[in-house]
Amino acid sequence: MSDEKLKSEQLADIDYNPPSKDWMDVKPVIKKGTFNYPAVEASEKYLDLPFSRKWDPRDDDWKLPENWKEIVLKGLKDLLGKYRSFKVFMDICVRCGACADKCHFYLGSGDPKNMPVLRAELLRSVYRNDFTTAGKIFGKLAGARELTEDVIKEWFLYFYQCTECRRCSVFCPYGIDTAEITMMGRELLNKLGLGIDWINTPAANCFRTGNHLGIQPHGFKDSVDFAVDDLLDFTGIRVEAPINKKGAEILFVVPSADYFGDPHYFGFLGYLALFHEIGLDYTFSTFASEGGNFGLFHSAEMMKRLNAKIYAEARRLGVKWIIGGECGHMWRVLHQYMDTINGPADFLEEPVSPITGTKFENAKSTKMVHIAEFTADLIKHNKVKFDRSRNDHWIVTFHDSCNTARGMGILDEPRYIIRSTCNNFYDMPENTIREQTFCCGSGSGIGTDENLEMRLRGGFPRANAVKYVREKHGVNLLTCMCAIDKATLPAVMDFWVPGVELAGVHELVGNALIMKGEKRSGDLRGQPFKGEEVKEHV
Amino acid sequence: MPIFEYQDVKIDVDEDGFMQEPEKWDETIAKALATTEGVDELTDEHWKVVNYLREYYLKFGIAPMIRKLCKETGFPLKRIYELFPSGPAKGACKVAGLAKPTGCV
Numbered sequence: 001m002s003d004e005k006l007k008s009e010q011l012a013d014i015d016y017n018p019p020s021k022d023w024m025d026v027k028p029v030i031k032k033g034t035f036n037y038p039a040v041e042a043s044e045k046y047l048d049l050p051f052s053r054k055w056d057p058r059d060d061d062w063k064l065p066e067n068w069k070e071i072v073l074k075g076l077k078d079l080l081g082k083y084r085s086f087k088v089f090m091d092i093c094v095r096c097g098a099c100a101d102k103c104h105f106y107l108g109s110g111d112p113k114n115m116p117v118l119r120a121e122l123l124r125s126v127y128r129n130d131f132t133t134a135g136k137i138f139g140k141l142a143g144a145r146e147l148t149e150d151v152i153k154e155w156f157l158y159f160y161q162c163t164e165c166r167r168c169s170v171f172c173p174y175g176i177d178t179a180e181i182t183m184m185g186r187e188l189l190n191k192l193g194l195g196i197d198w199i200n201t202p203a204a205n206c207f208r209t210g211n212h213l214g215i216q217p218h219g220f221k222d223s224v225d226f227a228v229d230d231l232l233d234f235t236g237i238r239v240e241a242p243i244n245k246k247g248a249e250i251l252f253v254v255p256s257a258d259y260f261g262d263p264h265y266f267g268f269l270g271y272l273a274l275f276h277e278i279g280l281d282y283t284f285s286t287f288a289s290e291g292g293n294f295g296l297f298h299s300a301e302m303m304k305r306l307n308a309k310i311y312a313e314a315r316r317l318g319v320k321w322i323i324g325g326e327c328g329h330m331w332r333v334l335h336q337y338m339d340t341i342n343g344p345a346d347f348l349e350e351p352v353s354p355i356t357g358t359k360f361e362n363a364k365s366t367k368m369v370h371i372a373e374f375t376a377d378l379i380k381h382n383k384v385k386f387d388r389s390r391n392d393h394w395i396v397t398f399h400d401s402c403n404t405a406r407g408m409g410i411l412d413e414p415r416y417i418i419r420s421t422c423n424n425f426y427d428m429p430e431n432t433i434r435e436q437t438f439c440c441g442s443g444s445g446i447g448t449d450e451n452l453e454m455r456l457r458g459g460f461p462r463a464n465a466v467k468y469v470r471e472k473h474g475v476n477l478l479t480c481m482c483a484i485d486k487a488t489l490p491a492v493m494d495f496w497v498p499g500v501e502l503a504g505v506h507e508l509v510g511n512a513l514i515m516k517g518e519k520r521s522g523d524l525r526g527q528p529f530k531g532e533e534v535k536e537h538v
Numbered sequence: 539m540p541i542f543e544y545q546d547v548k549i550d551v552d553e554d555g556f557m558q559e560p561e562k563w564d565e566t567i568a569k570a571l572a573t574t575e576g577v578d579e580l581t582d583e584h585w586k587v588v589n590y591l592r593e594y595y596l597k598f599g600i601a602p603m604i605r606k607l608c609k610e611t612g613f614p615l616k617r618i619y620e621l622f623p624s625g626p627a628k629g630a631c632k633v634a635g636l637a638k639p640t641g642c643v
Contacts, residue, residue: 037553054539202641212641219598226606257642262604262615264642292642327642447642449554449628483642 006033008495011456014110023118024125024145028154030057033453036160036446039200044193046204047302051193057156062149068192069147073130075188080131086184089176090127093120099168099178104439105161108457116168116178119158123185126151156194159185160446161454164297164329165402165439182444187299195298199445202294206306211256211290220286223259231269234526236519239276241284244317248283249354251314254325255291255483258504264486266524267326267504270513274375274506277515278355278383282323288313291327292483296337297445304341307333311345314367321351322368326504328443328482331370332407339365356381370404372481375509376413379420386512390523391422392530394477396508397469398427399462399489400437401482411435414481414505421512426473432465440480442488455488456495463496470497479503544570554628556638560595563635575622575629584621584633586611591634601631601639 019026035057044052055063065071080087099116101107106114113119121143128135128144135144145151164179172178189195202212209216215223224241232238242248252275258268275282288310295302314322324330348367351360358377360369378384398418404410411434418425432438441458442451469475478489478500486502493500511523522528539558542551547570550558555574557563568588572580580588590611594602601607604626608615615626622629627639 040552198640205640213600213639213643215600216598219600222598223603223606226603226609230605230609255642260603260639261643265603265605294641487642 006453006456006495011108011453011460014108016110018112023112023121024140026113027150028157030153030157032450034161034451035157035454036196036198036448036451039195039197043197043201043204044195046208047200049190049193049195049200053193055193057153062153062194064149064152064192068152071191072147072152072188075191076127077131079184079187080127083180083184085177086180089120089181090124092174093117093124093176094174095121096173098171098173102168102171103162104165104167104441104461105163105454105458108441108460109454113154113158114161116162119162120176120178120181122151122154122158123181152189152192152194155185156189159189160196161458163402163439163441163443163446163458165443166406167402167436167439170406170435183296183300186297190298196445198448199294199297202292202445203298203302203306206290206294206309210285210287210309212292212294213256213260215256215260215289217286220259220284220289224284227259227265227268227272231272234269234521234524235273235515236521237273237276237515237517239272241272242282243284244286245283246317248317249281249320250283251288251310251317251319251322252282252284252325253288253291253310253322253330254284255327255330256289257483257487258325261483261487263490263502263507263525264326264483264504266507266510267486269524270504270506270508270510271325271371273510273513273515274384277513278378280354283317283319285313285317287316291324291330293330293333294445296329296333300337300341303333303337307338308342310368311342314345315347320349321363322348323371323374324368325371326481326483326506328401328403328484329407330403331410332403334366334368335408338368353377355383370408370410370413372404372410372413372417372505375506376416379417385514386421386509387514388421388423388512390511390520390529391508392424393523393527394422394503394508395424395426395473395475396422396477396479397425397466397475398433398505399440399466399478399480399485400433401480401485402437402439402443404481405437406435410481414479417505418479418508421508424473426469426475428465428469432461438462438465440482440485440489441492443482443484447484447488452491456492459489459492460496462489463492466493466500467497470500475500477501477503479505479508481505542571542574544573552638554632554638556632557635560635560637563592567635568633571633571635575624575633577622577629577633580633583613583617587613587618587621587626587630588634591630591636595634595636601627601636
C-alpha cells in the first residue's frame, strides 16, 4: 500500500447514496485495497482442495472449472439439505432492513452490498431462482436471478468483505445468523478453487506444523524458552513452561500469534507469570499449538478437522481438561460447533479449578474453559494479589472481540479482570461494546495488507468509539482478547486514532500480579512503571 | 507469478515482493530486494538484522519472534523500523529472503 498512501479524510468521506440502478444490474468492481489474494497452489494441494490453479481476481477470466455452475448448485443443494438453519435463513428474511446500518463495512464504505440483508441476498437470489417455485415462475419479480460468472465474482468480493462478526444478527428480528450465510458462500467458492491465501495457507500450516504460522516443534520450544528467559529479566523469577508433558492436569492452548507477534507476546508472558504464581499443573502442546481455527473461514469440514487436533492431543497427553487463551474465533468454534462436530469430549473430566474448586458448568460438555473465566474466578476467590499502580501508565478501554462477546457471552469477566488490575478503565459508548461491539474489521481471515483499505473502512466505527474515550478520558490502551484484534487493530488505530496501543487482558494481569520473590524492573514490555521513569536513567 | 528484476538479479516473488524460493537467497539478492524497501545501502546494522533473520530461518524454517529479533540484535523495535521502514516482518524479512508470515499476525 506504500505507493498510494491512504488518507483518513478521504476514507471518512463516505457516500451513502445507493446507485440509481437496480442492485442486480450493478457489476462487482474488484479493485486494489478491497480484496484478498487467492490461495497459493502449494497450500491448496496440501489441503487436497479441488481446482487449485494460478488465477487473479483482477483478470476477467477466473479460469473456473468447466462445470462450475453444476458444482455450485449441487453444493448449494447439499448445504440446504444439511443445515435446516441455512434453509430457514434463506426463506425467512422479510428484508426489513434492521441490519442494514449495523454492519461496520457498510458504515465504513457506504456500499449497499455491504448491508447484511443485501449481502445475503446475493446468495438468496440464486436460491430463489433454482430452489423455489415462486422464483422459478416469476424470476426477477420474485427476487430471483440466474447464477452467472458475475454472481460468483460478486460473492468472492462481498463474502470476503464480511468478517462473520454477527453484529447484524443481534438486530435481526428473526435472529438470522448472517455470518452463517457468509460461511455457506465461502464454502461454495472454495468448491471452485476460489479460496484466499490468508485463510488456506494458515489452515495448511496448521496441519503441517501444528499452528497457522508454520512454526515447527523445535521453533515452538525456542519461543517458549525465550519467553521464560524474558520473564526472568522482568520479574526475577524463572517459571516453568512445560511442553507436551504427559499426565499434566490441564492442556493450555493459545493462538500461535501469542508466541510470535507484538503485542500478543506480552500477554503470553502474563499467562506464564499467572500460572507460575498459582502453581498450575499444565502443559503446552506442539501438535495443538494453535487455538485459532482458520478452517471456520473455509468450510465446516476444515473447521472440524482443525478443531479435532486439540482434542486428539488432550487425549494423547492424558490431561483432565483444557484452558484456552486469548483467541477470538476459536471460541465461536468451541462454544457453538465443537459439541456437535467433534464432541462431546467424554474422555475428559468436567473442568474444576484446582485452585478455587469452582466447577465450570458452562464447559461441562466441551471441557474447555476460557482463560478470562479462569482468571476472573481466581480473583473472585482472592487467590491472586495485584498492584494496580503498575498499570498506571495506561488509561485503558476494552474492545469486546466479536467471537467471545457474541459467540459465547463473555462480557463481564474481562472487565472484572481489567478493573482488578488497573486504576484507569473507561468503557466505550454502550452501543459499541458488549453484545453490540463493533468488529475490528479484519476478522475471519481478511486481515491482509492487500485488503487494507477495506479493513480501515470496516475498522472505522470501532476507531470512532475509541476516539470518543481518547478525547474524553485520554485513553492510550485498547485491550482485547483476540489475536486478530491484536494483529490488525494497531494499523486501524494508527490511521484513525493515533496514540492508542493494543494489549491483551493478561498483559495487564502479568504487570499487576504480585509474585512471591519478585524483583520487578518494569512492565512486561520493558518499560518503567509510572513514577519510576527517572530510575531508568540513573 | 510476478518476477523481480534488478541488475543481474531475476527471481520469482509473490504479490508483495517476497521471494518464492528462499533457498536461492544470497547477498546480491538481499541488496537488490533492499532497493524495493527504500534501503539503498545495506550498512553493518542492516546486515546484523538480516544475518540474524537468515540464521534463525535456516534453523527453524520461519522468522523469529519480533521480541527475540530485538533482543538478540540489541536493536529496539524503533531502530529496526528506522533501518527497514516497513518494519521487521515486511521489510527486514523480505530483504532476508524469508516468506511472509500468515495468520493472526
